[in-house]
Every structure is written in structure tokens, then in C-alpha cells.
Amino acid sequence: MDVLKEISKRAKEVDGAVMSYLQEGDVPKLMEAVKHYPAAGGKRLRPVLAIAVANAVSGAGKKAMPFGCSLEIIHNFTLVHDDVMDNDPVRRGRPAVHVLFDMPTAIIAGDAQFARAFEVLTETDVPPQHVKRLFRITANTVWLIAEGQQEDMDFEHMPAADLAIDDYMRMIHKKTAVLFECAAEGGTLIAGGTEKQVAAMKEYARLLGLGFQIHDDVLALTSSEEVLGKPVGSDIRNGKRTLIVLHALHSLDASDPRRRTLEKALGNDGATPEEIKAAIRALDDSGSIEYAKKLALDYAAQARKELDVLEESEDKEFLKGLIDFAVGSRKT
Known part of the structure; x- marks a missing residue:
């Protein structure tokens, strides 16, 4: 199965449904802001996951469509507010909602x-x-996404010594993985699955989500602005305490020039492109990027085992493919 082609095909099936739910409203400016990110397209991974799980459990994918669309709208609401909080100017290659419109409109749109x-x-x-x-x-x-976002912002202002890798894992579970979990658990419930299937699909999605976010952190440092749709290294400039950054800060001595290079750019709004590139090289040279890649692959291997609870089907194969996409074949 060509998973990228299959994701694109399934995403297109969701696109029309998502946009159909965002047509009614009496204030044109607000409706334009509401539709700005969803209209840009995307992989629609949360609804695609919910529908695929429902299909794999009992062929009930069509019943899961409204639920999946609901999750996609929730996902976009978090993106609008995230960009406000991080002051990111670009999303999916487009001006952020708060840039194209204004800050109050972005908050209201979310x-x-x-x-x-x-x-x-x-x-x-x-x-x-x-x-x-x-x-x-x-x-x-x-609620958990809100907690995760608050922790993510708080972490930016905390000394690295006060943060453990476990703190980061707890944060990304809430900020990213729980929405995947919700998609898989809800899809199983809609399909009338057993509690054993509910538990397995939820765990599959948790592991998938963790691997997805870790790989996302890798891509944010190793991809291109054209592919990412936002500046490379913006997480460093924003002071994000990613797994990669924490691993480097905990493993490098204070006197190590790689650590000093990283600390010079981390959380520095005025960091030059050259300083950001130097910080990324320091993370690479320290082995922290490779560490993150390996951990993402470990989660992927664990997620694959959870699919044993399902009968063989095309949708089960697709769920396997999603794992590979999330932690390896994905560019953005």
C-alpha cells in the first residue's frame, strides 16, 4: 500500500464534509477566519484515523464521519490559538489567522x-x-490539550535542569497524542467494538501520537521552510523544550561549545538565521536528533503490536501504514 497516496485519497473524502460544517454564520469576517486553516487542506489524520478504526472494527466508517470532522475542527481551533500564543506568522504556507485578520478575530475564530x-x-x-x-x-x-499547551509554554521559561524528559513526554501526550487517542477510541465505540479493542486502539493511537510529535520535532529542525510551511528552527527561537533540546542540554557539559551555541539561540527572538543553523548543527552533532529518531521508531514498533486485536483487512493495513508515515516517510 502506498500510504501517502492512501492518506491523500482518504483526506479528500473528509475535506468536503469538514468544510460543509463551516458554512453557516452571519458574520463574513469571522467565517473567513474560521475557514482559513481548514480550507488549506492537510492530511486530516484525526478524522482519517477515526474512520479507518471504525472500518477495521466493523465496517462502520461512514458512521464515524461526523465525529472525525468534529475532531478536525477541534484540531484547527488549537492551531489558531497556538499560533497566537507562539506568534507564528505562517501556517501551512499561509499567513496565520492572527496575521491575516487580527489577534481578537483569531481568538474568536478559535x-x-x-x-x-x-x-x-x-x-x-x-x-x-x-x-x-x-x-x-x-x-x-x-481539556488535556489545554493543559499540555500551558505546560509547553511554561516549559519555555523554566531552566532545563528543572525539566526531565518525562516532563516532555507528559506534555506531548496531552498536547498531541490525546487527540489521536480520542479518534481511535471514539472510532471503536462508534463501531460497537469490544472493551479489549477500545483499549488496544487507544494505546495504538497514544504510541502513534507520541511518535508523530517526536518526529515532528525532528522535521522542524531538518526539513525546509518550503516543506514545513513555517521557518525552520522556529522552535529554537521560541525556546521550545523539545525532547531533542532537553536531551542535548542534559547530556552536554556546561563548558561544551555545542551547549553554548544552543543556549545562545534558544529562546532568543533576535537570533540570526546563522545562529539558528549553528544551534541545529549542535543538536545534530550531540546525537540528540538521532536519539529522538530512535525513540519515535521504538514507539512505532510498539504501536504495530496493538493492531493484533483487529482482523486482517485493508483498513488494518492502512493503520499499519499510518505508523510508518508518522515516524518515517512524512516530510511534513
Whole structure:
């Protein structure tokens, strides 16, 4: 299976549904802001995951479409607010919402997406005994994402010595992996899966999400601005305490010139492109980028084992392919 081609095909099936839920509104400026990121396209990984899991469990993928769209709208709401908090000027190769419109509109647009997401969720055809559970896990997911985002921002201002790699893993679980978990758990519930399948699919998605975020951190340093759709190394300039940065800061002595090079650029709004490039080289030379790559692959191997709970099918093969995409074949 060509997983990239398959993701693109499945994403296109979701695109129209997502945008159809973002048409109604009486304030043109707000609606333009609400649709700005979703209209840019993307892999639609959260809805694609929910639908694929529902299909793999019992062929109930169509029933999972509204739920998947709800998660995609939630994902976009978090992106709008993230860009406000990080003051990132570009997203998916387009001006960020707060840049194209203004800061207040961006905040309101995110709020509106959040509200619309739960409105869409009400259209999901889910077994009656799981209705409350589906709403609860979705709402709790948004809460955990908020906690993760707060920790991510707080970490930027904390000395590296006060942060452990476990702190980072807890943060990215909340900020990134929980939305994948929600997609897989919800997809299984919608399909009427067993509790064993629910647990396995949730764990599969947790591991997938962790690997995805770690690989994302790698790409943010090793890819190109054209591919990323945002400046390379912006995480360093913003002072992000990524796994790669923490590993380097904990493994390099204070006198090591690579550490001094990294610390000079880390969290420095005025860092020059040359200083950012030098910091990235320091992270590479220290072995921290390779460390992150290996950990992402370890999570991928564990995630693959969780799929044993499913019968063989095209969707199961696709779920295997998603693992490879998340931690290896993905450029952005």
C-alpha cells in the first residue's frame, strides 16, 4: 500500500464534509477566519484515523464521519490559538489567522470552531450506551490539550535542569497524542467494538501520537521552510523544550561549545538565521536528533503490536501504514 497516496485519497473524502460544517454564520469576517486553516487542506489524520478504526472494527466508517470532522475542527481551533500564543506568522504556507485578520478575530475564530465542533459531534450515529462516553472523552481531550499547551509554554521559561524528559513526554501526550487517542477510541465505540479493542486502539493511537510529535520535532529542525510551511528552527527561537533540546542540554557539559551555541539561540527572538543553523548543527552533532529518531521508531514498533486485536483487512493495513508515515516517510 502506498500510504501517502492512501492518506491523500482518504483526506479528500473528509475535506468536503469538514468544510460543509463551516458554512453557516452571519458574520463574513469571522467565517473567513474560521475557514482559513481548514480550507488549506492537510492530511486530516484525526478524522482519517477515526474512520479507518471504525472500518477495521466493523465496517462502520461512514458512521464515524461526523465525529472525525468534529475532531478536525477541534484540531484547527488549537492551531489558531497556538499560533497566537507562539506568534507564528505562517501556517501551512499561509499567513496565520492572527496575521491575516487580527489577534481578537483569531481568538474568536478559535472559540467559534470549538463551539461548532461539538455541534457537529451531535450528528454522530453512535450506539446509545456510548453517547455520553463519546462526548465525555471528546471534552476531556480538549481539556488535556489545554493543559499540555500551558505546560509547553511554561516549559519555555523554566531552566532545563528543572525539566526531565518525562516532563516532555507528559506534555506531548496531552498536547498531541490525546487527540489521536480520542479518534481511535471514539472510532471503536462508534463501531460497537469490544472493551479489549477500545483499549488496544487507544494505546495504538497514544504510541502513534507520541511518535508523530517526536518526529515532528525532528522535521522542524531538518526539513525546509518550503516543506514545513513555517521557518525552520522556529522552535529554537521560541525556546521550545523539545525532547531533542532537553536531551542535548542534559547530556552536554556546561563548558561544551555545542551547549553554548544552543543556549545562545534558544529562546532568543533576535537570533540570526546563522545562529539558528549553528544551534541545529549542535543538536545534530550531540546525537540528540538521532536519539529522538530512535525513540519515535521504538514507539512505532510498539504501536504495530496493538493492531493484533483487529482482523486482517485493508483498513488494518492502512493503520499499519499510518505508523510508518508518522515516524518515517512524512516530510511534513
